[in-house]
Amino acid sequence: MTTVGEFMTTRLVTMDGNDTLTAAAQEMRDSAIGDVVVTDGDNVVGIVTDRDITVRAVAENMDASSTRLNQITTKDVVTVSQYDDAVAAADLMRTYAVRRLPVIDDGRLVGLVSMGDLAVEREPQSVLADISADDPNN
Numbered sequence: 001m002t003t004v005g006e007f008m009t010t011r012l013v014t015m016d017g018n019d020t021l022t023a024a025a026q027e028m029r030d031s032a033i034g035d036v037v038v039t040d041g042d043n044v045v046g047i048v049t050d051r052d053i054t055v056r057a058v059a060e061n062m063d064a065s066s067t068r069l070n071q072i073t074t075k076d077v078v079t080v081s082q083y084d085d086a087v088a089a090a091d092l093m094r095t096y097a098v099r100r101l102p103v104i105d106d107g108r109l110v111g112l113v114s115m116g117d118l119a120v121e122r123e124p125q126s127v128l129a130d131i132s133a134d135d136p137n138n
Contacts, residue, residue, distance in 0.1 A: 004089050005082030007118075008103050008111035014039045017046070017070030021053050021062070024069055037102055037109060038073045044102050044109055046073030079104045082111060090118050 013027055015036045024036050028050055038046040048069050056072040057064060079102045080089050089101055093115060103111035 002086040003082060004080050004084045004086055004101075004103055004113050005111070007086070008082060008113040009117060010111045012037060012109065012112055014109065015048075015069060016040070017068060017073060019069050021048075021057050021064040021067045021069065021072070024048055025050070025053055025064065035100060035112075036069070037112065038069050039109070042108060044077055044079065044104065045070070046075045046077055047100060047102070048073050049100075074098075077102055080113065081105055086113075086118060089113055093118070 011031075011033075013031050013033060013036045015024055015027065015038060017038050017040060027036060028034060034051075035047055035049040037044055038048055046069075052072050052074065053064070056062075057067055062071070078092055078096050078098060080092065082103050082105055092101060093099065099115045101113050102109055103113055
């Protein structure tokens with residue numbers, strides 16, 4: 001059995017729900033990532049992606065410099081453990097129509113597993129795996 005912990009990303013960026021969309025977008029740019037995990041103290045309360053900023057905020061004419069992450073955060077986040085089976089994680093993504101799952105152990109955020117991570121692990125010859133394995137172009 002391949003576990004989530006064998007290929008999860010541990011390079012995480014977390015931000016508070018009161019941070020602005022501008023701050024999140026700048027962090028995503030500077031870290032070459034497409035999402036931030038939104039936390040309240042040590043608790044994961046959601047995820048915001050670059051697509052969320054575009055579709056939920058910019059397209060709705062929200063001001064990125066004053067809109068807070070908690071206004072557009074995807075809440076009720078489905079999580080996994082680093083010891084969970086990778087196939088089970090993929091099934092959760094399919095069931096809940098999500099592309100990323102925070103990895104939580106003992107109530108603490110330890111990683112993030114994405115659809116791209118699963119593709120690299122499970123289908124290394126796929127187009128998604130090729131794209132996911134490449135360096136960012138931004």
